[in-house]
Amino acid sequence: MSEPKIPPAAVPETGGSAPPGAATRNPLSALGEARHLGLLVALGLLIIVGLVTRPENFATTSNLVSILSLAATIGVITVGATFVIIGGGIDLSVGALMALASVWATTLATQEYGPFVMVICALLVGTGAGLVNGLLIAYGRLVPFIATLAMLVAARGLAQRMSDRKTQLIQSGNTALVDLSTTRVLGIPLLVYIFALVVVLGWILLNRTTFGRRTYAVGGNPEAARLAGIDVRRHTMLLYALSGLTCGIAAVLIMARTTTGSSTHGDLYELDAIAAVIIGGTLLTGGRGTIIGSILGLLIFTLITNLFILNGLNTSDQLIAKGLIIVVAVLLQRRNLKERAP
Numbered sequence: 001m002s003e004p005k006i007p008p009a010a011v012p013e014t015g016g017s018a019p020p021g022a023a024t025r026n027p028l029s030a031l032g033e034a035r036h037l038g039l040l041v042a043l044g045l046l047i048i049v050g051l052v053t054r055p056e057n058f059a060t061t062s063n064l065v066s067i068l069s070l071a072a073t074i075g076v077i078t079v080g081a082t083f084v085i086i087g088g089g090i091d092l093s094v095g096a097l098m099a100l101a102s103v104w105a106t107t108l109a110t111q112e113y114g115p116f117v118m119v120i121c122a123l124l125v126g127t128g129a130g131l132v133n134g135l136l137i138a139y140g141r142l143v144p145f146i147a148t149l150a151m152l153v154a155a156r157g158l159a160q161r162m163s164d165r166k167t168q169l170i171q172s173g174n175t176a177l178v179d180l181s182t183t184r185v186l187g188i189p190l191l192v193y194i195f196a197l198v199v200v201l202g203w204i205l206l207n208r209t210t211f212g213r214r215t216y217a218v219g220g221n222p223e224a225a226r227l228a229g230i231d232v233r234r235h236t237m238l239l240y241a242l243s244g245l246t247c248g249i250a251a252v253l254i255m256a257r258t259t260t261g262s263s264t265h266g267d268l269y270e271l272d273a274i275a276a277v278i279i280g281g282t283l284l285t286g287g288r289g290t291i292i293g294s295i296l297g298l299l300i301f302t303l304i305t306n307l308f309i310l311n312g313l314n315t316s317d318q319l320i321a322k323g324l325i326i327v328v329a330v331l332l333q334r335r336n337l338k339e340r341a342p
Contacts, residue, residue: 039280039296046303054310061187063306068188069181071302072195073253074272075295079202080130080246081273082294086206087239088219088286089144093133093151094247094273095266100155101125101251106168106261115177122255123248129155130244134237152270159263168261180256191253198249203291215239219286275322276301279329301325 050058057063077094084091104110105122129151136147170177180190206212217225218235226232254265279297282289301322308318 036281036290036293036296039293039300042300043296043303046300046307050303050307050310053307057310058307063310065187065189065192067302067306068192068195069257070305071298072189072192073250073257074269074276074302075195075298076198076246076250076253077243077269078273078276078294078298079198079291080243082202082277082280082282082289082291083206083215084239084243085274085277085282085284086219086286086289087215087236088222089137089236089239090148090274090284091130091133091240091243092145092148092270092274093129093155094243094250095269096152096155096159097126097129097244097247098251098254098266098269099263100129100159100162101248102255102261102265103159103163103168103263104261105251106170106255107162111171111174115174118174118177118255119252122251123245126244126246126248126251127241128244130247131237131241133244134240137240138233138236156263163261163263165263167264170255170259170261177252177256178259180253191256194249194253198246199291199295206291211235211238216287219283219288221287271322272298272301275326275329278326284330 077098081091081094101122104125105118110118110121133148133151136142136150137144140147180194183190185193206215214225214230214235217228217230218232222232250269251261251265255261258265276298277289277294278284279300280290280293280295281297282294304321304325305318308315308321
């Protein structure tokens, strides 16, 4: 059976790849490139601030590795969040799913089977919980905000119950998992390479496959996508399962970094992931966004966190600054939409 042809109304203009057969340059693609340039300028300014305020601490190899390691864990989640938001949804449960996957994978019963089973366990738990989110939203007709908020509370509670609110240490026989954080290639930990691989695969999936085109279509105009022959409910379910999978991968990375599984892992990660996606130019209403923009937004947030720590600033002020950045990013999105409105 041939691939259903998606009419122009079903494929929103995006910052990503243009639909096949497009004869002219997408004007919003140029807008996306301009936004990426703006994000790079913002990154450059933050680097200058770091070099001026803490040159002895900021411009060091250990600090660079620290920034990349922190970005790797949240960044994997950000890739999944980008797909969900482009598809017109939202996932508030990502931090709790990562915590649940880490706790489940570090229980004594799981650790007895070795690091490979621990990794598979984390991936299955994350994907399974994401699939539950997708089923509730796509087929249960629950609002994504409510469904994922309920999952956030339930997953965090289940993680606390399983661990008895205690931190679970990785046993000495499972050091192969810890090696992801301690082993370095060209001075960079393996977990950073895993993050880079996830980003590359996410970019390919979004920009070079039918799944990616359908994601833009579903987020831009679900009804037009349905009329074009896309199973909108099934695709929505798969988007949340993909988000859950990235949470499982992030759980593996944080277990490697901390050598623990804990119900406190991933606290407020949903804030950082969603904020990075928004700052990167993805519309909250869906239909437009890029993986590259989201990663640049993530690096901005990670650098802000690093600068606050190096300069000994209050954590509360850091949260206020991040909140203001999110508000400004949303206001800029609204202004851009109004300017493009006929």
